[in-house]
Amino acid sequence: xxGRILTLATITLILISTQGTVANPGGEGDGNRDFVCGGSxxxxxxxxxxxxxxxxxxxxxxxxxxxxxxxxxxxxxxxxSHSRILGVFLLSSINGNGDNPEDHGWNIIQDPSGxxxxxxxxxxxxxxxxxxxxxxTAPEEVGDGDLIVAIHHGAGYEGLAYLGVSEPHSISIDxxxxxxxxxxxxxxxxxxxxxxxxxxxxxxxxxxTEISVEWKLEGESVSHPxxxxxxxxxxxxxxxxxxxxxxxxxYRVTTSNGEFDVIQPWLTMGTIPPEFDGSLMGARAQGxxxxxxxxxxxxxLQGLLQPPRRKDDLDQTREVEAxxxxxxxxxxxxxxxDEDAAYRSRLLKYDEHPGLLWDPVDEEWVDDPDYGGDE
Numbered sequence: 001x002x003g004r005i006l007t008l009a010t011i012t013l014i015l016i017s018t019q020g021t022v023a024n025p026g027g028e029g030d031g032n033r034d035f036v037c038g039g040s041x042x043x044x045x046x047x048x049x050x051x052x053x054x055x056x057x058x059x060x061x062x063x064x065x066x067x068x069x070x071x072x073x074x075x076x077x078x079x080x081s082h083s084r085i086l087g088v089f090l091l092s093s094i095n096g097n098g099d100n101p102e103d104h105g106w107n108i109i110q111d112p113s114g115x116x117x118x119x120x121x122x123x124x125x126x127x128x129x130x131x132x133x134x135x136x137t138a139p140e141e142v143g144d145g146d147l148i149v150a151i152h153h154g155a156g157y158e159g160l161a162y163l164g165v166s167e168p169h170s171i172s173i174d175x176x177x178x179x180x181x182x183x184x185x186x187x188x189x190x191x192x193x194x195x196x197x198x199x200x201x202x203x204x205x206x207x208x209t210e211i212s213v214e215w216k217l218e219g220e221s222v223s224h225p226x227x228x229x230x231x232x233x234x235x236x237x238x239x240x241x242x243x244x245x246x247x248x249x250x251y252r253v254t255t256s257n258g259e260f261d262v263i264q265p266w267l268t269m270g271t272i273p274p275e276f277d278g279s280l281m282g283a284r285a286q287g288x289x290x291x292x293x294x295x296x297x298x299x300x301l302q303g304l305l306q307p308p309r310r311k312d313d314l315d316q317t318r319e320v321e322a323x324x325x326x327x328x329x330x331x332x333x334x335x336x337x338d339e340d341a342a343y344r345s346r347l348l349k350y351d352e353h354p355g356l357l358w359d360p361v362d363e364e365w366v367d368d369p370d371y372g373g374d375e
C-alpha cells in the first residue's frame with residue numbers, strides 16, 4: 001500500500017514539474033528553427049493561448065529572382081512576461097516542418113541580430129513596439145512565394161505559452177531584368193568585426209561596374225559616405241570606421257552599371273572583443289608558474305609566522321663543557337662471596353653417621369667430601 005502511494009506521489013510530482021516548465025521562460029536563443037512548437041507545446045490548449053499582439057508587414061510585394069529583398073515587420077504587444085523575451089520566426093509556411101525560408105529557395109543574408117538565422121529572440125521595450133528586418137536573396141525561380149511572421153512569448157506568471165501568427169505576405173518573384181546589378185548570389189554580409197578593426201569589408205556583386213556605400217552608427221539619423229576600392233571579379237573593398245564595445249554600424253550599398261542604379265537594403269555589423277591569442281603549452285606553463293608562486297608564498301609565510309629562535313637556544317657549548325667537567329662517579333668494589341665455603345660451613349657432622357653431613361637448610365644428608373681422606 002505504501003509503495004502504491006509513493007509511486008502515485010512521484011508521478012504527480014513529475015506531471016506538476018512538467019506543467020510548469022513547458023513554456024521555457026528563459027528562451028532558447030537565436031537559430032535556424034522550424035515552427036515545430038506550433039504542433040507540440042503551443043498546440044496543447046491547456047498549455048497555450050492566442051497572443052493579443054498585432055503583427056504588421058510593410059515590405060513590398062515584388063522581388064526579382066536572385067536579388068536582395070528586405071522584409072520589414074512591426075510587432076505591437078501589450079502582454080509580455082516579466083523577462084520581456086519575445087521569440088520571432090520568419091517562415092515560408094506553418095506546417096511545422098520545412099518552414100524555414102531557405103527551404104523554399106530564399107537565402108537569408110542578414111537577420112535583425114546581424115547573423116543569418118530565421119528565428120531571433122528580442123527584449124520588448126517598455127512601449128511594447130518591436131521593429132525587425134530581414135535581408136534575403138529571392139529564389140531563382142519565377143513564381144509566387146509567401147513569408148510569414150510567427151511569435152511566441154510568455155505573459156504574467158501563469159507559465160502559458162502565447163502564440164501569434166501573421167497573415168501570409170505574398171510576394172511575386174519576377175524575372176530579373178537583364179543586366180540588373182546586385183549582390184553576388186553566394187555572398188553573405190559579415191556579422192561582426194573585432195573591436196578597433198579597420199580592415200575593409202569585402203562586398204561581392206554581379207552585373208555591377210560601380211558601387212557607393214553610405215554608413216551610420218546604429219541609432220543615428222545622418223549617414224556618411226564610405227571609401228570604396230575596386231578589386232578583381234566584381235570584388236569591392238569598403239572602408240568603414242572601427243567600432244568599440246557594443247557599437248553596431250549599419251551601411252547600405254548602391255550597385256550601378258550605367259543602366260540601372262539599385263539601392264540595396266541596410267546591413268548591420270556588430271562588434272566583438274578580440275579572440276584570445278595563445279597556445280595550450282603557453283597556458284600550461286603559465287599555470288605551473290602561478291602554482292610555484294603560490295607555493296613560494298606559502299613557504300615564506302610559514303617562515304615569517306614561526307616564533308623567533310634565540311642564538312642561545314641553538315648553542316649547546318655550555319652543556320657539553322659542563323658534562324666534561326663533572327667528577328666521575330667512584331666505583332665501590334663489593335666483596336665477593338665464596339658460595340662454596342658458605343655452603344660447607346653450614347653442614348653438621350654426627351659421629352653416629354660417619355661419611356655423611358647434615359644440611360639444616362635443605363634438611364637433607366649429603367656426602368662428606370673429607371671422609372676417608374686421611375687414610
